[in-house]
Amino acid sequence: MTDTVTETTEKKIGKKEYLKSWVPYSIKRYWAYGLFTLIALGMPWIKIGGNHLFLLSFDHKKFHLAGIAFDMQELLPLVFLLLMLFVGIFAMTAIGGRVWCGWACPQTIFRVVYRDLIETKLLHLRKRIKNKQQEPDMSKPANQVKKVIAILLWSLLAIIAAADFLWFFVPPEEFFQYIQYPADHSIMVGVLIGVALFLVADVVFIKENFCVYICPYSRVQSVLYDDDTIMAVYNPNRGGEIYQGEGNDRHKAYAKKKELLVDNPAAECVTCESCVTVCPTHIDIRKGLQLECINCLECIDACTVVMGSQGKPSLIEWNSEHEVLDGGHTSFKRPKVLAYLSVIAVIIVGLFIAGSTKEHMLLNINKSTRLYKIMEDKSVENIYTFLFQNTDNKKHQYYFEIEGLDGVTIVKPTKPFSISAGFKKKKVVILATDKVLVKNSKQDTPLPITIKAYAVDDPENIVVFRKSVFVYPRLDLVKK
Ligand code: SF4
Numbered sequence: 001m002t003d004t005v006t007e008t009t010e011k012k013i014g015k016k017e018y019l020k021s022w023v024p025y026s027i028k029r030y031w032a033y034g035l036f037t038l039i040a041l042g043m044p045w046i047k048i049g050g051n052h053l054f055l056l057s058f059d060h061k062k063f064h065l066a067g068i069a070f071d072m073q074e075l076l077p078l079v080f081l082l083l084m085l086f087v088g089i090f091a092m093t094a095i096g097g098r099v100w101c102g103w104a105c106p107q108t109i110f111r112v113v114y115r116d117l118i119e120t121k122l123l124h125l126r127k128r129i130k131n132k133q134q135e136p137d138m139s140k141p142a143n144q145v146k147k148v149i150a151i152l153l154w155s156l157l158a159i160i161a162a163a164d165f166l167w168f169f170v171p172p173e174e175f176f177q178y179i180q181y182p183a184d185h186s187i188m189v190g191v192l193i194g195v196a197l198f199l200v201a202d203v204v205f206i207k208e209n210f211c212v213y214i215c216p217y218s219r220v221q222s223v224l225y226d227d228d229t230i231m232a233v234y235n236p237n238r239g240g241e242i243y244q245g246e247g248n249d250r251h252k253a254y255a256k257k258k259e260l261l262v263d264n265p266a267a268e269c270v271t272c273e274s275c276v277t278v279c280p281t282h283i284d285i286r287k288g289l290q291l292e293c294i295n296c297l298e299c300i301d302a303c304t305v306v307m308g309s310q311g312k313p314s315l316i317e318w319n320s321e322h323e324v325l326d327g328g329h330t331s332f333k334r335p336k337v338l339a340y341l342s343v344i345a346v347i348i349v350g351l352f353i354a355g356s357t358k359e360h361m362l363l364n365i366n367k368s369t370r371l372y373k374i375m376e377d378k379s380v381e382n383i384y385t386f387l388f389q390n391t392d393n394k395k396h397q398y399y400f401e402i403e404g405l406d407g408v409t410i411v412k413p414t415k416p417f418s419i420s421a422g423f424k425k426k427k428v429v430i431l432a433t434d435k436v437l438v439k440n441s442k443q444d445t446p447l448p449i450t451i452k453a454y455a456v457d458d459p460e461n462i463v464v465f466r467k468s469v470f471v472y473p474r475l476d477l478v479k480k
């Protein structure tokens, strides 16, 4: 008995004491939003060695990653990046549920900016951030004017967001040049306007319905959850079962504290519904896990204020069902999580290898359909088409050598040639020999050769090796 009294006294340490060092999740989320916005706005401007941190330019058929420029024919790093994105989403969801939705998704950030900052704080169109269920009374002319101002303000931000999106495909330095001549760049301008219009329609009219009904991620995430996944969880052991029944038959049983106390005198939920009115997706987390929950944790903040005033912790926690409902310990070393993390580690290694083995020039070799040409002096020529491509960001002089077969010389081209940055050049190449390479009087012989092509001004770093063949005729055809 004495222990229970001491425990209760310790729990009821008073509102001021309890909430003194408390930092609401909403404040932490705003910091996260600021950080992600800075990254999204700043990243397209960052260049390393003349190349962007990330750029997928369809215009120049280039992909930049961490300052390395890849050609569209060398998209392996992009494949690795996409793989990492998918597996990363799986891992993140298995560990933290829809943590992306609540903390980093542009849709949620945009909704907070529009609904909470513009409509509520700036224009007072909505009464309180804490009540997201109550829509403004649009029959009032003053509210109609405020709504128009809110849409105009958001439209300006939507254009900036659309431009930022485009900068990952059209670098800012080109974007601001192109935008001065919209008629010449109608596709870019069309995409800019289209994305901005979508953002206005989505944020102003579709709202969180996008998260609930449209977003494909919300459809698949449920299969990735398990009992150790961290999410917003109401604790019915402390608060009491507000909903009765199972599955689709689950229905609300108590709307008032006194009704709840009749069945469960220890129930702590005061049925204030602060956690319900604050929820942007309009759900009641006391019903249990729901796919609509975007992990914004606003319900936890709301309940912390309510329960904190009684010196008690929130009835809703950011924790796993295993820990909150069953009293166990959340395990992060689950086979599923370890498997995802191992795959991500392999992909990262692959990404580094793909990045470090990047070739700064490309070379495709095609041999002509005529196998060889026997000249009057009985020397033998083989003809090829070499397609060189300069994938570096400056002009170079290129030439090549033959390796692996003595006696074969380059007849054409006779000297190095230049290719500007990002450009290709086709060259007809003639290789010849006046030596007897093979004494085979029954058939022609294909002899393997290696072409070592390089930039004359930087042969150490800009060099590629390609395999091909030199076809030598039957001996009787070349006998002098
Ligand atoms: S229940 Fe609602 S308020 Fe709570 S975390 Fe989920 S979406 Fe946010």
Ligand code: SF4
Pocket (backbone or CB within 6 Å): 239, 268, 269, 270, 271, 272, 273, 274, 275, 276, 286, 302, 303, 306, 307, 315, 316
């Ligand atoms: S905010 Fe807390 S006390 Fe109020 S209804 Fe929700 S769970 Fe119960």
